[in-house]
Amino acid sequence: MAAGGGGGGEDVYATLLLTDTYLPGALVLAHSLRDAGTTKKLAALVTLDTVSAEAIAQLKSVYHYVIPVPRIQNARPANLLLMNRTDLHSAFTKINLWKQTQFRKIVYIDADVVAYRAPDELFSITHPFSAAPDIGWPDLFNTGVMVLTPNMGDYYAMMAMAERGISFDGADQGLINTHFRNNYNRISFAYNVTPSAHYQYIPAYRHFQSSINMVHFIGSEKPWFKGRHASTESSPFDEMTGRWWAVYDRHYRATSAELTPPASTQSSGVAATARPVPEFVQYLTKGEYQPKSSHVEPPTAQVQEQRDQTSRQHDSPSSGMHSQHDHQGHDAHGHEAPLSEANNRQLEPSSFVSHDVISSLSNNEDSQSKAVEEQVHAQELHIAPSEPKQQLPPFQPPTSSWDAQRHPPPVESKPEAINFPVTIYEMSKSTAPFVAPQRYPSPPKGMWYEVPKEAPAAPSEPPKPIFPWEAHRSTPSRVFIDEESKVSRHPGTTPSTESSMTETSTAEQNNEPLTPITPTIQVTMSDPWTTYSRTNAWDEVPEIERYVDSIQQNQKSRSRKSPGMIGLPSPGEGVEDGTWRRRGSKLTDFPSEVERPSLPVTPAPIHRSTFWGGGPSTVKGAIDPLLPSAEGVPGQGDWDPVAQLQKLAKQQSEELLKRLGGTGRDSSDLPPRLLPFGSEELVSPTYVTRSAQILSPQPVTGSASSSSVLSPVADFKAT
Ligand SMILES: O=c1ccn([C@@H]2O[C@H](COP(=O)(O)OP(=O)(O)O[C@H]3O[C@H](CO)[C@@H](O)[C@H](O)[C@H]3O)[C@@H](O)[C@H]2O)c(=O)[nH]1
Numbered sequence: 090m091a092a093g094g095g096g097g098g099e100d101v102y103a104t105l106l107l108t109d110t111y112l113p114g115a116l117v118l119a120h121s122l123r124d125a126g127t128t129k130k131l132a133a134l135v136t137l138d139t140v141s142a143e144a145i146a147q148l149k150s151v152y153h154y155v156i157p158v159p160r161i162q163n164a165r166p167a168n169l170l171l172m173n174r175t176d177l178h179s180a181f182t183k184i185n186l187w188k189q190t191q192f193r194k195i196v197y198i199d200a201d202v203v204a205y206r207a208p209d210e211l212f213s214i215t216h217p218f219s220a221a222p223d224i225g226w227p228d229l230f231n232t233g234v235m236v237l238t239p240n241m242g243d244y245y246a247m248m249a250m251a252e253r254g255i256s257f258d259g260a261d262q263g264l265i266n267t268h269f270r271n272n273y274n275r276i277s278f279a280y281n282v283t284p285s286a287h288y289q290y291i292p293a294y295r296h297f298q299s300s301i302n303m304v305h306f307i308g309s310e311k312p313w314f315k316g317r318h319a320s321t322e323s324s325p326f327d328e329m330t331g332r333w334w335a336v337y338d339r340h341y342r343a344t345s346a347e348l349t350p351p352a353s354t355q356s357s358g359v360a361a362t363a364r365p366v367p368e369f370v371q372y373l374t375k376g377e378y379q380p381k382s383s384h385v386e387p388p389t390a391q392v393q394e395q396r397d398q399t400s401r402q403h404d405s406p407s408s409g410m411h412s413q414h415d416h417q418g419h420d421a422h423g424h425e426a427p428l429s430e431a432n433n434r435q436l437e438p439s440s441f442v443s444h445d446v447i448s449s450l451s452n453n454e455d456s457q458s459k460a461v462e463e464q465v466h467a468q469e470l471h472i473a474p475s476e477p478k479q480q481l482p483p484f485q486p487p488t489s490s491w492d493a494q495r496h497p498p499p500v501e502s503k504p505e506a507i508n509f510p511v512t513i514y515e516m517s518k519s520t521a522p523f524v525a526p527q528r529y530p531s532p533p534k535g536m537w538y539e540v541p542k543e544a545p546a547a548p549s550e551p552p553k554p555i556f557p558w559e560a561h562r563s564t565p566s567r568v569f570i571d572e573e574s575k576v577s578r579h580p581g582t583t584p585s586t587e588s589s590m591t592e593t594s595t596a597e598q599n600n601e602p603l604t605p606i607t608p609t610i611q612v613t614m615s616d617p618w619t620t621y622s623r624t625n626a627w628d629e630v631p632e633i634e635r636y637v638d639s640i641q642q643n644q645k646s647r648s649r650k651s652p653g654m655i656g657l658p659s660p661g662e663g664v665e666d667g668t669w670r671r672r673g674s675k676l677t678d679f680p681s682e683v684e685r686p687s688l689p690v691t692p693a694p695i696h697r698s699t700f701w702g703g704g705p706s707t708v709k710g711a712i713d714p715l716l717p718s719a720e721g722v723p724g725q726g727d728w729d730p731v732a733q734l735q736k737l738a739k740q741q742s743e744e745l746l747k748r749l750g751g752t753g754r755d756s757s758d759l760p761p762r763l764l765p766f767g768s769e770e771l772v773s774p775t776y777v778t779r780s781a782q783i784l785s786p787q788p789v790t791g792s793a794s795s796s797s798v799l800s801p802v803a804d805f806k807a808t
């Protein structure tokens with residue numbers, strides 16, 4: 090063994106076993122690493138004075154090295170009380186890791202850790218000491234996972250501290266943190282995830298879940314102390330606990346075959362020693378020990394027999410001791426003293442645990458009766474019945490102890506539907522002929538829907554109007570293809586057969602006016618460009634008008650203080666008498682048709698004979714029927730965008746000039762306005778020029794002031 094350390098040697102994962110009670114943990118840890126396919130060897134440091142031979146034998150079945158180390162006890166354990174963990178009085182023993190200089194690098198892992206994957210990459214860290222943050226105080230590191238280079242320097246330094254009891258928590262974590270305070274390499278929390286039943290940062294867990302390497306069950310409650318059904322929720326904590334149990338089950342769960350061995354071996358009492366699954370481990374795992382039995386006996390006798398068997402099995406030279414200590418430490422059935430009284434499960438002579446289990450079964454009345462209860466329960470659930478007919482076990486949903494994303498199903502697993510409740514119906518074997526009953530029960534009453542005798546009368550009157558404009562609503566004049574049949578069925582409504590926008594359909598003549606006509610506007614059907622109303626039906630509702638007036642009155646009085654606001658009438662426009670308001674009192678204060686005739690918004694579609702998908706024979710003879718055209722919408726053929734744009738431009742210019750003071754000026758002598766760029770060549774695909782005169786942009790002839798306003802024209806002049 091090299092004294093300097095850190096030189097040659099191999100890499101090992103190492104753990105520590107101070108007591109038998111942590112054996113299930115140490116075994117599950119080793120299996121989890123091996124199952125994950127680690128290429129490194131495994132070592133377990135053990136304190137021979139407190140770990141039984143049986144436990145060491147178990148360790149040897151999975152660990153390459155089982156290394157005895159001297160137990161280092163804290164002579165001043167007062168600080169341990171601060172965290173209620175007096176069971177950790179010998180945690181200083183961990184310091185022995187630095188003495189193992191036969192190894193190049195050690196990845197130390199607490200016995201209460203389960204590996205999701207083998208973190209072999211940790212061995213390539215060059216830093217002499219690495220650890221992950223502790224959730225209790227993240228500036229500290231947790232000593233449950235450490236990557237260290239053994240060397241005698243660190244060993245002696247820490248031994249000196251241990252002898253003086255220098256540790257703020259009384260255990261190894263306080264000591265090692267003090268020693269490596271300023272010189273440790275922080276590794277990811279994913280290497281030492283410490284779940285909590287009370288607090289879990291669930292979003293982070295969900296986010297980083299897939300990167301978890303190892304899970305460490307810190308605190309006094311370990312999975313194997315609580316039993317597999319300690320919790321049935323599916324919290325992150327339960328998921329992680331489930332992963333521990335998945336490894337346990339893979340290697341230590343009793344199969345039903347083992348629970349019902351052949352009768353010959355049963356009577357000999359030797360069966361217990363033949364072990365695919367070691368009972369010793371089950372003893373130490375709460376709720377897992379199930380004694381073998383193939384026939385129903387009075388439970389008491391059975392327990393007695395089991396106890397005797399176990400007694401023989403675990404007999405050792407020190408067995409005489411077991412009656413002396415009425416130790417009530419943790420037994421495998423969970424009939425333990427509270428875990429906070431943790432020193433109860435500590436520091437007994439070698440192999441004390443097995444005796445402890447036995448003594449609790451044999452010496453303690455209470456324990457015994459509970460054990461009997463459990464025995465009976467175990468029979469109900471798991472042990473093959475001796476009588477042919479026995480109640481099926483109650484349905485238990487499968488526990489989520491296995492992560493299907495990462496691992497194959499546990500070796501012992503059964504098909505998913507194995508637990509589903511099954512009801513089997515059998516055919517009647519009766520040969521007696523069927524005799525109909527005298528009377529069948531009458532159907533239940535009042536369970537059907539009574540169809541109303543009369544159909545609900547159609548509402549004779551339309552619903553009362555809610556909004557003012559509903560009172561003088563106009564009938565829509567556009568007709569769509571789907572409605573064609575309806576229209577033609579209407580007496581006197583014949584679809585127009587010509588595509589002419591100016592033609593008034595029969596429907597229009599028979600019905601109300603189709604365009605909302607306000608009293609002030611003269612509709613001239615001959616000029617479709619002026620027939621669009623720019624007012625709203627509700628503009629004339631007196632209530633609304635009054636309301637708007639009142640608002641504007643308000644605004645007016647306020648804005649007088651700031652003249653020049655856009656939209657305010659000039660002093661000459663009759664502010665004082667209020668006449669200007671007539672034009673501006675509407676919510677939608679668009680220029681009227683007279684002021685600014687609108688462009689048609691949607692030209693009516695041109696009817697194409699092929700569109701309707703049929704030849705002349707399909708609809709009404711040789712000519713396809715046309716939909717009645719909407720009133721006031723100009724025909725497509727009349728649509729000349731160029732002319733309309735110019736018309737609009739001219740009108741606007743006129744208006745502008747008018748506002749600028751040029752009253753009474755005849756618009757006809759205004760030059761046509763420049764069209765928007767790119768639209769000069771615009772020609773409607775359907776428009777047939779009716780007047781040969783096409784207006785072209787001409788230089789403006791107005792005054793200097795007007796030309797500066799008509800900037801597009803001025804620009805044009807400049808070019
Ligand atoms: O009765 C015992 C107690 C401890 N151990 C071993 O010592 C380790 C530490 O004890 P543990 O119960 O795991 O402590 P934690 O609850 O994890 O508490 C924290 O505090 C301990 C004391 O500082 C540190 O050793 C741990 O790494 C740290 O996570 C265990 O994993 C075992 O390897 C035993 O074998 N038997």
Ligand SMILES: [Mn+2]
Nearest residue numbers: 199201233307
């Ligand atoms: Mn631990």
